[in-house]
Amino acid sequence: MSPTTQAASRDTDAPxxxxxxxxxxxxxxxGLVRAxxxxxxxxxxxxxxGIVGESGSGKTILSRxxxxxxxxxxxxxxxxxxxxxxxxxxLGRKEMRSVWGKEMAMIFQDPMTSLNPLMKIGDQIAEPLxxxxxxxxxxxxxxxxxxLQDVRIPEPDRRLHQYPHELSGGMRQRVMIAISxxxxxxxLFADEPTTALDVTVQAQILDLLAEQRRERNMxxxxxxxxxxxVAGHTDEIAVMYGGKLVEKASxxxxxxxxxxxxxxxxxxxxxxxxDASHTRLAVIPGRxxxxxxxxxxxxxxxxxxxxQDRCRAEEPPLTSTADDPDHSYACWYPVGSPEYHETxxxxxxxxxxxxxx
Amino acid sequence: MSxxxxxxxxxxxxxxxxxxxxxVLFGTVWLGGLTILTLLANxxxxxxxxxxxxxxxxxVNGKVKKYGFGPGLDAWFGTGKSAEDIFxxxxxGAKLTLLIxxxxxxxxxxxxxxxxxxxxxxxxxxxxxxGITTDSLMSIPPLLLSLVxxxxxxxxxxxxxxxxxxxxxWQLSLxxxxxxxxxxxxxxxxxxxxxxxREFVTAARSLGASRSRIIMRExxxxxxxxxxxxxxxxxxxxxxxxxxxxxxxxxxxxxxTWGKMIDIARDxxxxxxxxxxxxxxxxxxxVLSFNLLGDELARRFDIREAAV
Numbered sequence: 063m064s065p066t067t068q069a070a071s072r073d074t075d076a077p078x079x080x081x082x083x084x085x086x087x088x089x090x091x092x093g094l095v096r097a098x099x100x101x102x103x104x105x106x107x108x109x110x111x112g113i114v115g116e117s118g119s120g121k122t123i124l125s126r127x128x129x130x131x132x133x134x135x136x137x138x139x140x141x142x143x144x145x146x147x148x149x150x151x152x153l154g155r156k157e158m159r160s161v162w163g164k165e166m167a168m169i170f171q172d173p174m175t176s177l178n179p180l181m182k183i184g185d186q187i188a189e190p191l192x193x194x195x196x197x198x199x200x201x202x203x204x205x206x207x208x209x210l211q212d213v214r215i216p217e218p219d220r221r222l223h224q225y226p227h228e229l230s231g232g233m234r235q236r237v238m239i240a241i242s243x244x245x246x247x248x249x250l251f252a253d254e255p256t257t258a259l260d261v262t263v264q265a266q267i268l269d270l271l272a273e274q275r276r277e278r279n280m281x282x283x284x285x286x287x288x289x290x291x292v293a294g295h296t297d298e299i300a301v302m303y304g305g306k307l308v309e310k311a312s313x314x315x316x317x318x319x320x321x322x323x324x325x326x327x328x329x330x331x332x333x334x335x336x337d338a339s340h341t342r343l344a345v346i347p348g349r350x351x352x353x354x355x356x357x358x359x360x361x362x363x364x365x366x367x368x369x370q371d372r373c374r375a376e377e378p379p380l381t382s383t384a385d386d387p388d389h390s391y392a393c394w395y396p397v398g399s400p401e402y403h404e405t406x407x408x409x410x411x412x413x414x415x416x417x418x419x
Numbered sequence: 420m421s422x423x424x425x426x427x428x429x430x431x432x433x434x435x436x437x438x439x440x441x442x443v444l445f446g447t448v449w450l451g452g453l454t455i456l457t458l459l460a461n462x463x464x465x466x467x468x469x470x471x472x473x474x475x476x477x478x479v480n481g482k483v484k485k486y487g488f489g490p491g492l493d494a495w496f497g498t499g500k501s502a503e504d505i506f507x508x509x510x511x512g513a514k515l516t517l518l519i520x521x522x523x524x525x526x527x528x529x530x531x532x533x534x535x536x537x538x539x540x541x542x543x544x545x546x547x548x549x550g551i552t553t554d555s556l557m558s559i560p561p562l563l564l565s566l567v568x569x570x571x572x573x574x575x576x577x578x579x580x581x582x583x584x585x586x587x588x589w590q591l592s593l594x595x596x597x598x599x600x601x602x603x604x605x606x607x608x609x610x611x612x613x614x615x616x617r618e619f620v621t622a623a624r625s626l627g628a629s630r631s632r633i634i635m636r637e638x639x640x641x642x643x644x645x646x647x648x649x650x651x652x653x654x655x656x657x658x659x660x661x662x663x664x665x666x667x668x669x670x671x672x673x674x675x676t677w678g679k680m681i682d683i684a685r686d687x688x689x690x691x692x693x694x695x696x697x698x699x700x701x702x703x704x705x706v707l708s709f710n711l712l713g714d715e716l717a718r719r720f721d722i723r724e725a726a727v
Contacts (some may be wrong), residue, residue: 131625135543162627176618180640189636190626241626 076147078249078281079105079128084141084151086120086127093354097123099305100141102380105298107248110275110282112292112313114328115302118350121285124302125251128283129168130158145249163190167242171254173234177226183210184222187241194245209240213270232263236270243274249281256291268295289329293317298388301325304351304361307380311389321383321396324362360393368395368405443715446708453705457513473511473674476502486691497693499684505694508680509701516676516705519591520658524650526596527603527657532646534600535607540615540634549608553601561598562663568594569669587671591664595657603649610645614638644720648713655709662702677702 086098098120105111113121126132128143130153143151150161170176178186187209188202197205203222210218213236226234235255242250252271256264272295275282284292292299292313299316301309301324309322320326330344348365351357357364363373372394380392395401438444459467471477477498479487487502488494496505538549556564572590576582585593614620615638623637664670665678666685675683677698684694 129625131621159627159629162625164627168622168625170618170622172618176622178619178623178637178641181636189628193629193632194627238622241622245626 112296120305321391442711522592523595527599531603539608539611651713
């Protein structure tokens with residue numbers, strides 16, 4: 063393993079990340095956009111969490127809120143973000159600088175734009191080492207070389223002297239991972255790390271992240287719109303919709319017994335190998351909710367095939383299931399409830415009659 | 420590199436031979452040649468025997484004659500009011516003309532870039548104050564502003580001994596530099612605002628880079644192409660502006676810049692058109708060259724032309 067500092071956060075017993083009622087709103091000419099609206103969860107060290115949701119569900123804003131990377135103008139933040147027992151939600155830029163890189167780091171969606179086009183790969187990896195760990199140039203470059211090896215980049219010596227445009231997309235994302243791990247953070251946020259890459263490279267990058275997580279005992283937060291991406295690479299999954307957490311469970315449990323119709327719809331919209339070719343893809347009808355004027359009741363109600371009057375009137379709280387306290391969901395008539403089956407049967411019969419006619 | 424690989428539209432002869440565009444070729448040759456000639460003429464006159472000395476009078480049958488020769492073999496661009504060789508004067512004058520333009524561009528670009536980067540990066544109040552400053556600068560007609568400034572600097576020079584170094588060329592550079600601050604600042608600000616939203620800047624922030632580091636290491640190097648491009652276009656404009664000021668009597672006494680030459684000879688344009696026309700032509704071709712090169716750079720670096 064490369065020489066990384068032991069961040070201070072590793073000495074406490076508190077969970078690595080503890081979010082209580084985190085909300086991030088933006089002031090816009092249209093009104094207050096409630097991009098993230100009351101999200102709470104905890105993440106233990108060394109674990110990985112997948113945050114899943116469609117575009118505009120607030121998953122990216124949530125991860126940037128935790129990192130404190132949002133613009134200050136027009137942003138209203140509330141709630142508490144505790145990192146290893148220490149409140150970081152209200153820290154200013156100066157104080158956050160000691161957290162960034164050393165404690166928490168981030169990988170971005172597009173490796174084409176997240177590297178400085180005019181700096182050598184080696185310099186880009188060495189820079190955080192020199193700033194945060196006060197290494198001299200020789201040591202920093204040696205460490206950079208080690209990091210490139212860790213992220214399985216062949217010929218690290220040559221790569222160190224190259225510029226980003228000389229590398230492929232997958233290679234650049236590996237470099238990004240190397241940069242973000244340079245100072246040994248305990249939490250790594252990966253914001254759609256594989257969306258811009260093709261499928262074979264995707265799997266490699268995800269495997270690399272998982273491997274590095276185990277090796278370095280990091281926590282990884284994987285933000286994605288693709289349930290397939292998180293399926294094999296996370297311990298827990300949190301599903302977001304309209305700025306809220308709507309379901310959270312361990313990965314195994316979520317896929318075995320999902321409660322939220324939204325999660326079900328999200329899973330159904332992934333094409334399956336077993337389907338006959340030219341099978342129409344399942345879509346979630348309607349549009350993502352308006353975050354300026356949220357509707358009363360459940361935010362998914364307008365698009366939910368199982369919605370009842372109660373869903374449109376009252377907002378379901380996030381509750382735990384009876385048999386698994388770690389599995390929570392926000393739905394009045396979850397998947398598996400009698401009402402759910404009733405609606406499902408009714409929907410099935412109407413489609414059948416339509417087809418018969 | 421071969422014709423066999425290109426399956427797209429037919430390539431022109433120029434593309435096949437990998438020649439630069441005509442405009443680029445012309446601009447480079449013109450500016451390069453002019454620079455070499457003027458430096459040689461000013462500093463190593465022996466190397467360019469075909470150029471007369473600055474003060475050499477071209478005599479007609481042994482007598483000094485006003486506008487003695489038209490353009491021809493005796494004096495390529497003709498002779499001037501006091502029988503001086505216009506061609507030689509054009510070459511000697513190029514040095515100062517270019518130097519004033521370059522000086523003004525550097526001053527304008529450095530000040531403009533600092534203002535532009537800071538206001539584009541920090542936005543908010545910094546941007547507002549910088550915006551008000553540059554807008555007020557732009558709202559004054561540049562010609563008027565520079566006329567007043569040159570005269571004011573004249574006075575200041577008389578008044579304070581420590582400002583004695585501000586000779587006329589310096590006055591012109593400072594003045595034109597100040598006039599060009601606002602347009603330069605605008606372009607740099609716009610580019611900065613584009614760059615600061617790019618992911619690699621956020622990535623640098625997420626690794627704990629300080630503001631100064633982000634500005635110096637992430638933003639500045641990426642701004643260089645834009646700045647070089649506007650510098651070229653700006654140079655052309657500023658050289659023309661210097662000529663304009665010289666034409667209005669704010670020129671340098673010795674050696675004459677092109678603008679000053681035009682100013683001196685313009686009254687006699689009916690008698691001796693060449694004494695005005697050739698400096699004008701030099702000016703025209705030089706400004707054109709800078710513009711052509713600026714356009715090419717903008718194409719290469721993919722920078723949209725903002726108002727300069």
